[in-house]
Every structure is written in structure tokens, then in C-alpha cells.
Amino acid sequence: MKKIRDLGSLPADAFDKFKDKSLKQLFKLLDKANRELKRYSHVNKKALDQFVSHSEEKEKLLKRKEELDKAHQAIIDLMNALDHQKYEAITLTFKQVSKNFQDIFKRLVPEGRAELVMHKGKKDANASDDEDDVPTGGPSMPLPDVERFTGVGIRVSFTGDSADMRDMNQLSGGQKSLVALTLIFAIQKCDPAPFYLFDEIDAALDAQYRVAVADMIRDLKSEAQFITTTFRPELLESAEKYYGVKFRNKVSHIECVTKEEALDFVEDDQTHG
The missing domain is CATH 3.40.50.300 (P-loop containing nucleotide triphosphate hydrolases)
Incomplete structure (x- = not known):
């Protein structure tokens, strides 16, 4: 009777369900039920506690991930701001030096003409090739990747003819010296x-x-x-x-x-x- 009481109250249909069964049939059903129960003999009795613990740990990890995502975004924003400042500094300095370079060369070579050209690296296949070399005084452009800046080129003409513009490797020794001095004086005016x-x-x-x-x-x-x-x-x-x-x-x-x-x-x- 104690074991029956341990089962607790039975459903109302429990007695009607088995009242027509013979004793042999009941033992057979009992044996089947016992075999089914043996399949669950290794049930983890701590599963509920572990589930609760792991759920709490999951919540902590999700909050930590959210904090890290915010910190990551803050770093990305800072890097973008620094890249913007770097780009502005490069372009502003380049424009100032370029203007000084043109003015000073004009003074040293009254009939001449000179310009500095910003060289940029290769870009996406969909980008325009016209932006690889950007002379000073051009229209404002969207902020590019500052790592694309690869150097500065010099083109000069000692006759003033735009068709006679030459690169440094096409100049004589004396012309190279004069262009180098022009660049030094141009930089000196920006940063003495x-x-x-x-x-x-x-x-x-x-x-x-x-x-x-x-x-x-x-x-x-x-x-x-x-x-x-x-x-x-x-x-x-x-x-x-x-x-x-x-x-x-x-x-x-x-x-x-x-x-x-x-x-x-x-x-x-x-x-x-």
C-alpha cells in the first residue's frame, strides 16, 4: 500500500483502463513498462540545475558580447576619425606645398611652369582610372583610403609650354638641382x-x-x-x-x-x- 501511495493520486481513467485486463496481461504490461524504464536508467539528475546554470552563463556571455561589440564599434569610429584627420592633413599640406612650389618655381624660372602630383595606388576594378593621379586644385572628392597615397610626382617645364612638361628623370643635373631647391623652399614656407x-x-x-x-x-x-x-x-x-x-x-x-x-x-x- 505504501508503494501505491508513493505513486500519488492516479488519473480517474486509470482504474477503468485496466479493470478488464487479466492478471497475466497486467504482468505483461508491467514487464513492458519496466523494460521501457530501463532505457532511462542513466538520466542526468543534475540536468535541471545545469540548465539553469548554463542559461545564466549564456546571459552573461551575451551581455559581454554586447559590450565588446560596442567597444569594437567605438574603436572603428575612432579609426575612421583618425583616418579622416590624416587624410585632411595630407591633402591640406600637399595643397599648400604645391602652391608654394608653383609660385617659387615661377620666381626662379619666370618662363617656367611646375606642378606637384599626388600618386595613388591601384583601386577597385569599378573605380575610375582618372583619379589615380590627382593634381592640386581639382574638385573635392569623397574620402579615400589614406593607404592608397603612394608618393608625390613632379612635372616641370622650363619653357612654360604645357606640352613640354617633364618628369624628374628627364631633367639635366642643373635642372634637377633647381627643382630640388624649389621643393625645399616650398616645404620651408609651410614648416620652417x-x-x-x-x-x-x-x-x-x-x-x-x-x-x-x-x-x-x-x-x-x-x-x-x-x-x-x-x-x-x-x-x-x-x-x-x-x-x-x-x-x-x-x-x-x-x-x-x-x-x-x-x-x-x-x-x-x-x-x-
Whole structure:
């Protein structure tokens, strides 16, 4: 009776369902039920507790994922903002240097023409090829990937003819020197350095360009100090201090000299050169 009570209350139809069964049939049904129950002999009795525990852990992980997703998006937004600032800095600096480059080259070579060109790497197949090289002064464009910037090209013409625009590798040694000085002066106007050390920058220049470079240095010397070495008289005309370097007994000697002594020195060097 105790075992029957342990079963609890039975459904109302339980008695009617088996009242017509013989004892043999009931034992057979009981045996079948016992065999069915044996299939569940290894039931995990902690399954409910584990389910609750794992459900709580799942909720914690979902919240953590949400936090990480927000942090990830914040990092992406920051990177985009930094890329935007980097792009703006690159394009603004490039435009300033390019304008200075054009103006200074025009001053050094009155009949000439020059431009800086921003080079960019390859882009998507669907993108236009016209945007690979972007000259200054062009229309504003959507913000591209800053990693596509690969360098800066230079095109100049010493005659002013747009059909005669040349790259650096097509110029003579003196022309390359003049273009390099133009670029240095253009950068100096954007981001001045306290002093510049020039070693025989006029060696390959024609006389007219040496005069133009000397005039440029004279105009800029109030903003920075220029230290130059030269064997030409043009740079001496705008200098404020002169030093002579002589080599005696296998030792270099330097001494302050006058402008006249400096001019005599370079003229003597040219005479015996």
C-alpha cells in the first residue's frame, strides 16, 4: 500500500483502463513498462540545475558580447576619425606645398611652369582610372583610403609650354638641382626649420639660376639661418658672414674673412679650376 501511495493520486481513467485486463496481461504490461524504464536508467539528475546554470552563463556571455561589440564599434569610429584627420592633413599640406612650389618655381624660372602630383595606388576594378593621379586644385572628392597615397610626382617645364612638361628623370643635373631647391623652399614656407645647411647647391646651376637662388635665400634669411658652401660668387652677394676654409699640412683651417676676400677666393678658384 505504501508503494501505491508513493505513486500519488492516479488519473480517474486509470482504474477503468485496466479493470478488464487479466492478471497475466497486467504482468505483461508491467514487464513492458519496466523494460521501457530501463532505457532511462542513466538520466542526468543534475540536468535541471545545469540548465539553469548554463542559461545564466549564456546571459552573461551575451551581455559581454554586447559590450565588446560596442567597444569594437567605438574603436572603428575612432579609426575612421583618425583616418579622416590624416587624410585632411595630407591633402591640406600637399595643397599648400604645391602652391608654394608653383609660385617659387615661377620666381626662379619666370618662363617656367611646375606642378606637384599626388600618386595613388591601384583601386577597385569599378573605380575610375582618372583619379589615380590627382593634381592640386581639382574638385573635392569623397574620402579615400589614406593607404592608397603612394608618393608625390613632379612635372616641370622650363619653357612654360604645357606640352613640354617633364618628369624628374628627364631633367639635366642643373635642372634637377633647381627643382630640388624649389621643393625645399616650398616645404620651408609651410614648416620652417631653424637653419639649413646647403653644400654647393649652386655647383650645377647656370648663372641666372644662381642669382635667383641667392635672391630667394636673401628673402628667407629673416625666417631661418642658411649656411652654404660655394665656389661661385652669386651666393656671396647676399651673405652676412663669410668663412674661408683652407687645407694646410693635411689639416683643415677655418677663419672668418671679409666679403672681398671671399670673392677673391672663389674668383681665384674659378681662374685656376
